[in-house]
Amino acid sequence: MKRNKGWVGLLLEHVLGASAGSRPEPDFPELGIELKTLPISSQGKILETTFVSVAPLKGLTGINWQNSWVKKKLKRVLWVPIISDKNIPLAQRQVASAFIWSPTVAEEQLLAMDWQELTDMIVLGEVENIQGKHGQVLQLRPKAANSQAKTQAFNCDGKPFMTLPRGFYLKTYFTQMLLNKHLRIS
């Protein structure tokens, strides 16, 4: 797994017939549903943050929460929890009960607030001051092959410069809430 991190996700997409590829679209375009695996422990505890999408560092003119990539991706999600304790061999890991989810008003509020705060900082040219600890449910973290990768962004003077690509992640606190809610009603 150290060298095949996204393998489980790719397997699920293949088995369930999702449109493969690296397009910035939902896994099931006709249904508008995004497929995401959710690594949990055997106790039902979320083990990792969940990658949502890359963060646009340029071309932000006119975008808001309503038309953001994050909102579109999270409109409908098929969560597939996988028991992924690190002492369990990959071949013996089990898929827990999957569930379809859409944000409630309260949940979307949380997401929108964090998204707005992070996006504001990007627009203001403070990308490099953003750390993973920002936000309650969303965080902005490096999303690259390594720390040497670069993408274009704009600083506070509106001038372009190269910086580390970032991506939006859902914090474990948020995905844990979703999982707990699902467990209660099932």
Next chain:
DNA sequence: TCCTGATCATAA
């Protein structure tokens, strides 16, 4: 111990 920042594989 856990979270943040870093890293790995692959396609186009």
Next chain:
DNA sequence: TTATGATCAGGA
């Protein structure tokens, strides 16, 4: 290079 899929691992 940018996008997809994520997990790893060291420092706080």
